[in-house]
Amino acid sequence: MALLSPHEVYVQLTPALCGHHPEVAMQWLRDAGLLVHLMPELDATVAFSQEGGRRHKDVWEHTKAVVRQAVPRPAVRWAAVLHDIGKVPTRRFVGPGKVTFHGHAEEGVRMFRRGPAKRIGFPEELRERIELLILYHLRGGQYDGGWTDSAVRRFAHEMGPVLTDLLDLSRADVTSKRPGKRQRCLTLISELARRIREIEEQDARVPPLPPGLGNLLMTALGLPPGKHIGALREQLELMCSAGEIEARQEPAYYVEVVRSRRLAEGLQVVAPRGLAGASAAE
Numbered sequence: 001m002a003l004l005s006p007h008e009v010y011v012q013l014t015p016a017l018c019g020h021h022p023e024v025a026m027q028w029l030r031d032a033g034l035l036v037h038l039m040p041e042l043d044a045t046v047a048f049s050q051e052g053g054r055r056h057k058d059v060w061e062h063t064k065a066v067v068r069q070a071v072p073r074p075a076v077r078w079a080a081v082l083h084d085i086g087k088v089p090t091r092r093f094v095g096p097g098k099v100t101f102h103g104h105a106e107e108g109v110r111m112f113r114r115g116p117a118k119r120i121g122f123p124e125e126l127r128e129r130i131e132l133l134i135l136y137h138l139r140g141g142q143y144d145g146g147w148t149d150s151a152v153r154r155f156a157h158e159m160g161p162v163l164t165d166l167l168d169l170s171r172a173d174v175t176s177k178r179p180g181k182r183q184r185c186l187t188l189i190s191e192l193a194r195r196i197r198e199i200e201e202q203d204a205r206v207p208p209l210p211p212g213l214g215n216l217l218m219t220a221l222g223l224p225p226g227k228h229i230g231a232l233r234e235q236l237e238l239m240c241s242a243g244e245i246e247a248r249q250e251p252a253y254y255v256e257v258v259r260s261r262r263l264a265e266g267l268q269v270v271a272p273r274g275l276a277g278a279s280a281a282e
Contacts, residue, residue, distance in 0.1 A: 006121030018072040023064040041085040070172035079133035140170030143192040154243025208240040208247035216251045
């Protein structure tokens with residue numbers, strides 16, 4: 001391995017990690033003494049306890065289980081391999097048998113950039129995707145069933161192109177040996193995925209803003225008709241799709257959003273010909 005270029009390391013390791021028994025390949029790298037050179041950040045997780053010395057909470061064993069359960073796409077498998085490397089420097093003991101890893105996702109990204117991303121020649125797009133998956137790997141598991149539609153939209157919007165990979169990584173990251181807990185976690189992740197699909201389908205069928213909103217905006221804000229009303233509607237639509245505000249509410253809700261967030265301030269008001277001249281909203 002020492003004679004291989006970063007690109008060759010990637011080419012040699014990826015098929016093994018995307019195969020049927022990636023955990024065997026990982027253990028072989030460790031036993032052969034190669035892991036400490038290729039990914040010392042991962043090697044440091046061996047026998048590193050996540051919870052008061054309990055062996056089944058070993059980060060290395062957990063990581064192998066996550067990789068084994070992950071769908072065999074390079075981005076998901078590589079992210080599974082590296083998602084918890086930030087736990088080593090962030091572990092803090094806060095009581096008998098209690099451990100915290102605050103900020104380990106962010107630290108994991110920094111470690112990835114300094115180490116594996118330089119030693120392993122990931123294609124650029126894949127490297128960026130792995131980085132995002134490490135950063136966000138906890139987010140899917142934070143869904144508790146109580147999110148509003150707006151919160152679900154915001155989550156999907158923020159995850160963007162890595163959404164599918166992230167949900168698959170979240171499923172793989174469920175390694176609890178308690179059947180009830182495991183099933184609850186997997187059910188919640190599936191529910192989140194279902195809600196995202198349903199909201200996307202609904203948004204495609206039904207406009208996010210109610211009809212007649214333009215007239216109400218003009219009346220409530222004292223604005224003349226013109227392109228500026230369309231600009232306000234467009235801004236409100238973008239806020240709906242990003243999950244910043246709720247979609248399909250009563251018109252008065254959006255008037256209040258415009259007022260409370262001062263969206264009309266500095267708006268270039270251009271009235272149609274024949275009406276009052278142009279001015280700027282106060």
